[in-house]
Amino acid sequence: MPGDCDDSPMNVEIAPSRVGGRVQAPPSKSYTHRAILAAGYADGATVTDPLVSADTRATMRAVEAYGGSVDRSADDSTLEIEGFDGHPEVPDDVIDCANSGTTMRLVTATGALADGITVLTGDDSLRSRPQGPLLDAIEQLGGRAESTRGNGQAPLVVEGPVDGGPVSIPGDVSSQYITALLMAGAVTDAGIEINLETELKSAPYVQITIEVLSAFGVDAVETDAGFRVEGGQSYAPEGGEYAVPGDFSSMSYLLAAGALAADDELEVRGAQPSAQGDAAIVDVLERMGADIDWNRDRGVITTRRSSLSGIEVGVEDTPDLLPTIAVLGAVADETTTITDCEHVRYKETDRVSAMAEELTAMGASVDEEQDTLTIYGGETDLQGATVDGRADHRIVMSLAVAGLVADGPTTIAGGEHVDVSFPDFFDVFERIGATVTRE
Numbered sequence: 001m002p003g004d005c006d007d008s009p010m011n012v013e014i015a016p017s018r019v020g021g022r023v024q025a026p027p028s029k030s031y032t033h034r035a036i037l038a039a040g041y042a043d044g045a046t047v048t049d050p051l052v053s054a055d056t057r058a059t060m061r062a063v064e065a066y067g068g069s070v071d072r073s074a075d076d077s078t079l080e081i082e083g084f085d086g087h088p089e090v091p092d093d094v095i096d097c098a099n100s101g102t103t104m105r106l107v108t109a110t111g112a113l114a115d116g117i118t119v120l121t122g123d124d125s126l127r128s129r130p131q132g133p134l135l136d137a138i139e140q141l142g143g144r145a146e147s148t149r150g151n152g153q154a155p156l157v158v159e160g161p162v163d164g165g166p167v168s169i170p171g172d173v174s175s176q177y178i179t180a181l182l183m184a185g186a187v188t189d190a191g192i193e194i195n196l197e198t199e200l201k202s203a204p205y206v207q208i209t210i211e212v213l214s215a216f217g218v219d220a221v222e223t224d225a226g227f228r229v230e231g232g233q234s235y236a237p238e239g240g241e242y243a244v245p246g247d248f249s250s251m252s253y254l255l256a257a258g259a260l261a262a263d264d265e266l267e268v269r270g271a272q273p274s275a276q277g278d279a280a281i282v283d284v285l286e287r288m289g290a291d292i293d294w295n296r297d298r299g300v301i302t303t304r305r306s307s308l309s310g311i312e313v314g315v316e317d318t319p320d321l322l323p324t325i326a327v328l329g330a331v332a333d334e335t336t337t338i339t340d341c342e343h344v345r346y347k348e349t350d351r352v353s354a355m356a357e358e359l360t361a362m363g364a365s366v367d368e369e370q371d372t373l374t375i376y377g378g379e380t381d382l383q384g385a386t387v388d389g390r391a392d393h394r395i396v397m398s399l400a401v402a403g404l405v406a407d408g409p410t411t412i413a414g415g416e417h418v419d420v421s422f423p424d425f426f427d428v429f430e431r432i433g434a435t436v437t438r439e
């Protein structure tokens with residue numbers, strides 16, 4: 001596998017455990033990617049409290065490939081980034097985006113600004129994910145953008161420079177195409193006017209982009225037809241610094257663990273409100289009957305073990321919560337129906353099928369349709385089993401939560417993949433009380 005995830009394969013056994021205590025949420029992956037690339041589009045910037053993980057390291061490599069530099073402090077608490085000031089160089093080598101869809105989409109659009117050819121690739125999973133709509137958009141802008149295999153998947157070849165202009169693009173495959181075009185569009189001559197051909201899925205991620213752009217002094221706006229960013233703008237954060245907030249997708253595993261297995265209380269810190277749609281996990285848990293409280297001013301969420309009931313929940317805006325909600329549904333009484341989830345099939349793995357199959361292996365009763373996942377909770381208790389993390393960080397972490405309340409130990413293959421978004425997940429899990437054995 002290309003990339004810099006050099007962790008060797010790791011099976012992780014989770015024994016049934018109770019959790020509790022206080023824990024700090026890891027920094028947001030989505031905000032970190034955007035801050036690193038925004039600093040690249042700028043003259044430079046300091047990014048404080050970044051997430052340093054396999055995926056965000058891929059974005060750092062891309063900024064360097066385009067002529068910037070990234071200097072990590074010894075404790076990874078800051079990144080000093082020198083940017084390429086809106087003018088990416090033609091990379092000396094192929095850009096390896098490893099497992100990171102966000103990196104590939106965002107920096108493919110950067111390649112369309114360079115005066116020459118950029119080649120991008122990634123690991124097996126990333127080379128099976130859809131890139132066609134973004135390639136099409138770059139061609140509409142007058143650039144060249146091709147899949148080497150002609151199947152809309154990486155490896156990709158991009159040639160610029162483009163000057164901006166209007167593009168039409170579907171919104172129901174990945175919002176990352178929109179983010180990519182808005183971030184690149186700000187430093188084109190003409191700007192980019194995005195016309196959405198379908199409804200937008202994962203919409204809050206575009207709001208995260210608009211929030212980060214604004215912090216870097218760049219305006220992008222929502223229009224009746226989609227989004228618009230004017231050209232000729234300069235990236236520069238106030239005071240030269242940008243601070244990354246906590247990650248609600250990562251928090252979802254901790255909060256689910258608390259709602260299923262905290263006898264006293266589990267307190268999660270670093271939960272300041274932001275544009276993250278995945279903060280909806282608090283509402284989902286509340287609707288399921290969890291005892292949960294979010295003090296937004298202090299950025300602290302507390303939860304404890306509660307008996308949960310199934311609900312219907314649409315994940316059109318929050319695809320990354322599907323594995324967590326599926327596990328909650330398997331433990332809750334009654335039925336949980338997760339709707340609007342077709343786009344969750346285009347992730348590191350097809351997460352709808354993956355969760356249906358792995359929860360079934362643990363004894364749950366699950367029904368999978370193209371756009372809906374139904375979990376018949378309360379029918380049987382989850383059984384400890386050997387399950388496959390599918391080389392997907394979110395499948396691994398959600399199955400670890402299931403393991404807390406299964407009857408007997410659960411062994412998850414591929415535990416090392418948490419490095420993608422939450423590198424110290426198993427240390428944190430142990431610290432809150434989970435019994436974790438790494439093999």
Ligand SMILES: O=C(O)C1=C[C@@H](OP(=O)(O)O)[C@@H](O)[C@H](O)C1
Nearest residue numbers: 030102174175176202205319320
């Ligand atoms: O822009 C982002 O940071 C992300 C957007 C979402 O993807 P899609 O827009 O492809 O659904 C999400 O699943 C991914 O984890 C991160």
Ligand SMILES: C=C(OP(=O)(O)O)C(=O)O
Nearest residue numbers: 099100101102103320347
């Ligand atoms: C889908 C994800 O990320 P990406 O698209 O960046 O690979 C994720 O983190 O769940």
